[in-house]
């Protein structure tokens with residue numbers, strides 16, 4: 640390669656081995672959670688003796704801010720704070736304010752289980768958070784409690800959603816609902832009914848085989864097409880074109896003007912082809928797929944005096960080498976995928 644080619648390669652925005660750019664960085668700011676959803680952190684594994692990270696093992700806000708600033712120079716424009724439960728991270732609002740000031744970031748989002756949201760919504764809005772996604776699997780209080788691993792109360796989450804609506808996040812409020820066959824599939828219509836016309840967009844997610852500790856089986860997945868048919872029979876809707884390449888959810892608009900819903904069909908219709916997402920775990924590992932088995936340790940480099948330029952090159956190299964397309968390959972694993980990183984570390 641000539642010196643000019645090499646310079647061009649080092650200054651251009653990187654695309655991975657499948658031609659996908661890097662747009663979206665999702666940061667797990669906290670590995671702990673106040674819920675024990677069986678599909679994510681089942682109590683049987685995450686009981687009182689489970690060892691979470693020590694404070695000094697988690698990236699500091701300085702370290703996260705630095706990585707986000709460098710990632711923005713490689714094309715990242717969207718940041719999502721997640722976890723574990725991000726609102727358990729003390730002073731999260733300070734991090735939001737710091738990330739808000741970064742050049743190139745035009746979408747700053749948070750995914751939360753919503754329990755602590757009523758307390759923090761307006762300060763998060765004031766700090767510059769653009770939008771919030773709240774996870775809510777059902778409106779049945781007893782089932783909700785059970786699906787949170789007997790930790791959560793539905794009313795707290797509903798209060799969180801109301802507070803988020805009242806705070807007026809500029810890019811709005813969404814809900815994430817994981818649907819499981821025989822568990823909460825019968826409460827889907829209630830959720831649609833409750834939030835239709837409210838401005839809050841409900842997105843139904845196909846139950847996924849993330850991590851190694853849930854009891855995922857293909858039979859537990861409710862294909863989005865089935866839900867679309869059921870919802871359409873009650874409130875006719877029509878599919879909308881994607882807002883951006885690689886959009887996670889397929890959007891549907893109600894024909895009576897009562898807003899839209901989304902379907903996240905990562906099992907029945909994988910969307911790896913446009914996947915521009917990287918993930919940073921609480922302890923500073925960089926992963927290029929939600930189903931990654933291996934990552935790149937950035938904490939070490941952050942703490943050993945590595946320069947901004949060298950760190951940026953490391954990020955670029957990781958992205959240039961990326962070939963992940965797990966959801967498209969799922970069937971080839973025949974249920975025997977290699978050991979994956981758990982979702983509360985990698986960030987949903």
Ligand SMILES: Nc1nc2c(ncn2[C@@H]2O[C@H](COP(=O)(O)OP(=O)(O)OP(=O)(O)O)[C@@H](O)[C@H]2O)c(=O)[nH]1
Nearest residue numbers: 719750772815844887888903905914916929966987
């Ligand atoms: N397989 C797979 N699933 C994903 C990916 N990204 C998100 N999901 C699933 O979709 C859910 C919702 O994702 P969000 O974080 O709300 O997605 P997003 O792309 O940031 O959403 P919007 O920008 O609001 O459209 C996550 O909790 C995951 O269950 C991905 O890259 N791969």
Ligand SMILES: C[S@@+](CC[C@H](N)C(=O)[O-])C[C@H]1O[C@@H](n2cnc3c(N)ncnc32)[C@H](O)[C@@H]1O
Nearest residue numbers: 678679722723724750751752774815846847987
């Ligand atoms: C890991 S959580 C982290 C943020 C926060 N604790 C919450 O629940 O919103 C992020 C998202 O991942 C989703 N999720 C967790 N396990 C999942 C699974 N097995 N399949 C599909 N989505 C899952 C959750 O529903 C949630 O919306």
Ligand code: SF4
Nearest residue numbers: 672674676679723752
């Ligand atoms: S999905 Fe979110 S709330 Fe539920 S256990 Fe995982 S991290 Fe916690």
Ligand code: SF4
Nearest residue numbers: 911914928929963966
């Ligand atoms: S499975 Fe991996 S590559 Fe495919 S969309 Fe999800 S994170 Fe991206």
